[in-house]
Amino acid sequence: MQERLKIKNLSKNFVLHTQNGAILNILNNVSLEVRDGEIVALCGPSGVGKSSLLKAVFGTYRISQGDLVINCGAKEIHLAKASPAEIIELRKHTIGYVSQFLRVIPRVPTIEIVANAAIEAGASSQQATEKAVALLEQLRIPKKLHTLSPLTFSGGEQQRVNIARAMSAPRPIMLFDEPTASLDPENKTTVLTMIAGLKKSGTAILGIFHDRNDREFLNAREVEMEKYKEPENA
Numbered sequence: 001m002q003e004r005l006k007i008k009n010l011s012k013n014f015v016l017h018t019q020n021g022a023i024l025n026i027l028n029n030v031s032l033e034v035r036d037g038e039i040v041a042l043c044g045p046s047g048v049g050k051s052s053l054l055k056a057v058f059g060t061y062r063i064s065q066g067d068l069v070i071n072c073g074a075k076e077i078h079l080a081k082a083s084p085a086e087i088i089e090l091r092k093h094t095i096g097y098v099s100q101f102l103r104v105i106p107r108v109p110t111i112e113i114v115a116n117a118a119i120e121a122g123a124s125s126q127q128a129t130e131k132a133v134a135l136l137e138q139l140r141i142p143k144k145l146h147t148l149s150p151l152t153f154s155g156g157e158q159q160r161v162n163i164a165r166a167m168s169a170p171r172p173i174m175l176f177d178e179p180t181a182s183l184d185p186e187n188k189t190t191v192l193t194m195i196a197g198l199k200k201s202g203t204a205i206l207g208i209f210h211d212r213n214d215r216e217f218l219n220a221r222e223v224e225m226e227k228y229k230e231p232e233n234a
Contacts, residue, residue, distance in 0.1 A: 001035040003071060004173055004204035005057065010066035012052055026052045029066070030228045034173070039195070039205040041220035048225040050208045054175045057206065058097045059087035070094060070173070092120065096171035100178050102150055102158040110136065110153075111146040114164045121169035128168065135164040138194075140187060155182040163191050170198055176207030180214060192217050 012027040027049040034040045042050040055061045057068060059079060068079035072094055077086060091097075104113050111132050118128035136146060139160040145153065150161040159182045166174065176195065180188040196218055199205055209215050215222060 001037050003033045004036050005034040005071070005206065006067075006069040007032050007053075007057075008067045008069065010053075010056065010068065011064045012049070012056055012061060013064050026229075027056075027063075028228050030225075031066075032223055034204045034206050036172070036204050037199055037202045039199050039207065039218050039220040041207060041209050041215045041218070041222050042225050043215075043222050044225040048229045050225050051177055053225070054097070054177055054206065054208070057173075058095055058175055059090065073172075094171050095173045095175065096166055096169075097175045098162055098166045098177065098179050100159070100181055102162045104150060106151055107149050109147045110141065110150045110161055113150065113161065114168050117165045118168040123169070131168055132164065135167055136161075139164050139190060156184065156187065159183060160187060160191070163194065167194055167198075170201075170203060172202075173204045173206070174198060176205065176209070178208050178210060180209070180211070188214075 008031055010027060010030040011025070013023050013025045015023055030049075030053060032040065042053060044050060052061060056063050057079070059082070063080050066080065070077045070079055070090060072090075077090060079087070079090075082090070111129065114132035114135060115125070115128040118131055119125060123131070133146070137143070141157060141160055141164070145157070150158050153161065159179070163179060179195070180191050183191060192214060195205065199218065207220075209218065209220065
């Protein structure tokens, strides 16, 4: 299995301009790699930078030092030096991100939200719609809801739509931020099985899975993030 993502001595801090320029160090010298067909689970209590690391890999946060190397097959992209255009291309073709929250344009039907992800990846409209229907049914979203905006749905339903959208066009690298947090046991098992399927197909997965049983189900390699937190007396 080749390394798909390499993180080298990554640090991230925030300057709090509203608090006299105080510097908040979130991550300190993080180094890890994720290979194709592997799941790496970021572990540790709240506040150790797990979600911040996912956002750095997705290009939402610019890192303060170190490097993020993305293997795109034909070439490597150093994310710390990447231009906004390069980051957009990485998101289109290489890196997918599933957050805890569904962010969509109001009034757009659920079926379109899920299908559009596949269309953007090159599928025909018919193929994308058929795949979207299959995914929504697999995730127990009733057919009567497919033509409605998911913003009217429950938290658990919205999370399943989020998962369906990601699964309709998975990227070689997938980032998951607590993907089962709002789900009942039956849907949780379904989602974990889908993520395990991505792993089996060769996807490199970096995620936050708080439940130890979930990590064991996925046979994830655990990385303790607390060691990368700034010491209290620093």
